[in-house]
Amino acid sequence: xxxxxxxSKPSSSSKxxxxxxxxxxxxxxxxxxxxxxxxxxxxxxxxxxxYSPQLLRGMKDILPAEQPARDYLLKKLxxxxxxxxxxxIITPVLEESKLFKKSTGLDTDVVEKQMYQFTDLGGKxxxxxxxxxxxxxxxxxxxGMFNLPQPLKFFYWGPAFRYERPxxxxxxxxxxxxxxxxxxxxxxxxxxxxxxxxxFFNDLxxxxxxxxxSLGCAHxxxxxxxxxxxxxxxxxKSLCPDCQKRLEKNPLRILDCKNLLCQEIVSRAPQLINxxxxxxxxxxxxxxxxxxxxxxxxxxxxxxxxxxDYYTRTVFEIWPVIDEKEKKEKTNLSALxxxxxYDTLIESLGGRETPAAGLSYxxxxxxQEMEVKNVRIYQSRGPQVFFAQIGESAARHALxxxxxxxxxxxxxxxxxxxxxxxxxMKVADDMGVKLTLILGHQEVKDKTIIxxxxxxxxxxxxxxxxxxxxxxxxxx
RNA sequence: GCGGCUAUAGUUUAAUGGUAGAACAGCGGGUUGUGGUCCCGCUAGCGAGAGUUCGAUUCUCUCUAGUCGCCCCA
Numbered sequence: 001x002x003x004x005x006x007x008s009k010p011s012s013s014s015k016x017x018x019x020x021x022x023x024x025x026x027x028x029x030x031x032x033x034x035x036x037x038x039x040x041x042x043x044x045x046x047x048x049x050x051y052s053p054q055l056l057r058g059m060k061d062i063l064p065a066e067q068p069a070r071d072y073l074l075k076k077l078x079x080x081x082x083x084x085x086x087x088x089i090i091t092p093v094l095e096e097s098k099l100f101k102k103s104t105g106l107d108t109d110v111v112e113k114q115m116y117q118f119t120d121l122g123g124k125x126x127x128x129x130x131x132x133x134x135x136x137x138x139x140x141x142x143x144g145m146f147n148l149p150q151p152l153k154f155f156y157w158g159p160a161f162r163y164e165r166p167x168x169x170x171x172x173x174x175x176x177x178x179x180x181x182x183x184x185x186x187x188x189x190x191x192x193x194x195x196x197x198x199x200f201f202n203d204l205x206x207x208x209x210x211x212x213x214s215l216g217c218a219h220x221x222x223x224x225x226x227x228x229x230x231x232x233x234x235x236x237k238s239l240c241p242d243c244q245k246r247l248e249k250n251p252l253r254i255l256d257c258k259n260l261l262c263q264e265i266v267s268r269a270p271q272l273i274n275x276x277x278x279x280x281x282x283x284x285x286x287x288x289x290x291x292x293x294x295x296x297x298x299x300x301x302x303x304x305x306x307x308x309d310y311y312t313r314t315v316f317e318i319w320p321v322i323d324e325k326e327k328k329e330k331t332n333l334s335a336l337x338x339x340x341x342y343d344t345l346i347e348s349l350g351g352r353e354t355p356a357a358g359l360s361y362x363x364x365x366x367x368q369e370m371e372v373k374n375v376r377i378y379q380s381r382g383p384q385v386f387f388a389q390i391g392e393s394a395a396r397h398a399l400x401x402x403x404x405x406x407x408x409x410x411x412x413x414x415x416x417x418x419x420x421x422x423x424x425m426k427v428a429d430d431m432g433v434k435l436t437l438i439l440g441h442q443e444v445k446d447k448t449i450i451x452x453x454x455x456x457x458x459x460x461x462x463x464x465x466x467x468x469x470x471x472x473x474x475x476x
Numbered sequence: 477g478c479g480g481c482u483a484u485a486g487u488u489u490a491a492u493g494g495u496a497g498a499a500c501a502g503c504g505g506g507u508u509g510u511g512g513u514c515c516c517g518c519u520a521g522c523g524a525g526a527g528u529u530c531g532a533u534u535c536u537c538u539c540u541a542g543u544c545g546c547c548c549c550a
Binding site: 052054055057108109110113114130131160162164165166167168169170171174175176177178242253258306307308318334335336337338360361362363364365366388390391419420421422423424425426427428429430436438440441442450452454457459 | 477478503504505507508509510511512523524540541542543544545546547548549550
């Protein structure tokens with residue numbers, strides 16, 4: 001196809017003049033050779049049922065650009081979990097509604113108004129799991145795992161779903177990583193999973209703050225609840241409207257209300273720790289001793305209450321540490337993760353009396369925090385060799401050579417979608433490869449291929465049959 | 477579930493009651509066989525719907541989505 005030379009543009013022309021000539025050119029070109037533009041097609045079809053796909057609210061596509069950080073994070077989590085002796089468990093995304101109603105708790109927000117619930121074609125009430133622990137416990141009971149040597153240590157990761165108003169660090173489909181230890185009441189276990197958190201976040205270079213509290217067992221809690229109610233009732237009028245509601249529904253929640261006046265009242269309220277029974281107190285003390293011994297830095301927070309019903313004794317949360325700059329931009333922060341002991345859950349779901357503890361992290365929240373703190377991600381190196389082909393005869397041989405190199409263990413990048421050498425070289429350059437292989441018709445004829453060193457620009461023809469060897473020599 | 481703010485090419489953005497201009501990215505060309513820079517060209521946009529208007533991307537409403545806060549949580 002002959003290409004007409006472009007007319008050299010008048011050097012003195014004003015912007016306006018340029019624009020005019022430009023526009024004329026465009027319209028001429030467009031009208032004559034092209035198919036009608038999108039808009040015209042739409043008009044002619046008059047398609048009112050046209051569908052514009054859009055993400056569902058609170059959902060997120062995880063695009064290639066985000067994968068390296070994600071992979072890095074997950075790999076670190078999985079490696080550490082394995083090192084700590086946790087084994088992977090995968091449970092289905094779908095569960096029966098009842099599972100969460102009986103475990104997470106009917107009165108919790110998660111179950112009350114945040115579950116994705118539906119009835120399946122068989123008439124069964126189904127939910128998209130809002131969290132993992134009940135599922136893991138279900139599997140434990142269902143497969144009779146109490147017959148295995150205890151305790152069992154599981155880790156998991158995957159999507160969970162909650163129908164909430166989306167916000168920064170809050171999606172309706174979000175990914176959790178978590179640990180569960182089933183079958184031990186030892187304080188050492190509580191300490192172990194808290195230590196896991198410190199080790200992990202230290203290793204990731206994310207400063208965190210670990211907050212710990214003990215909720216005691218059902219006995220301590222009901223005693224305390226009574227005391228607390230007595231105290232709060234006397235201050236009822238000063239509490240914020242939300243807390244007045246909570247007074248009846250879930251008075252423990254008032255402890256972590258952010259309202260200043262409520263906090264003031266709470267600060268003089270009786271503390272849960274003082275109501276722990278002997279066993280619970282002993283347990284908590286031992287947990288703290290283990291943590292001290294392991295050099296875990298934590299903060300006791302007597303007002304820490306978790307939102308799920310099944311927690312007993314030790315509870316903890318992992319919070320990001322913020323600096324002054326961030327404080328100005330954001331007032332609301334989200335916990336990166338949390339967990340605790342749930343000694344009665346397994347029994348309440350029909351299993352034997354089995355003590356257990358666990359934790360879970362929000363992957364998106366950690367990733368967000370990694371970005372804020374500029375955490376460095378170490379990626380495995382990409383290909384060091386790029387394969388470029390020019391012309392039809394080269395294209396015909398391209399896949400064979402490409403495949404041969406791959407099978408010899410040489411990672412090769414390509415851009416088969418491009419034909420011009422220039423464009424392919426640019427891709428190679430962008431990738432930062434060490435060597436580029438160039439195959440054109442001359443090389444095909446001679447049964448050679450060019451190896452170009454991208455740094456020095458040196459090029460050598462080598463025998464195609466010795467290509468892998470030659471590349472390996474040069475990559476050393 | 478409640479309240480505030482926002483919505484213009486892939487991204488960041490400009491202007492405007494008379495349908496939009498740029499930068500970066502992308503694609504192509506400047507040697508139809510060689511990367512960077514530079515130069516040139518091209519592609520691509522007013523979130524959806526309704527109303528007011530001769531005319532709406534601009535004004536109003538609804539929806540959708542995002543964002544921030546409350547609630548709650550990871």
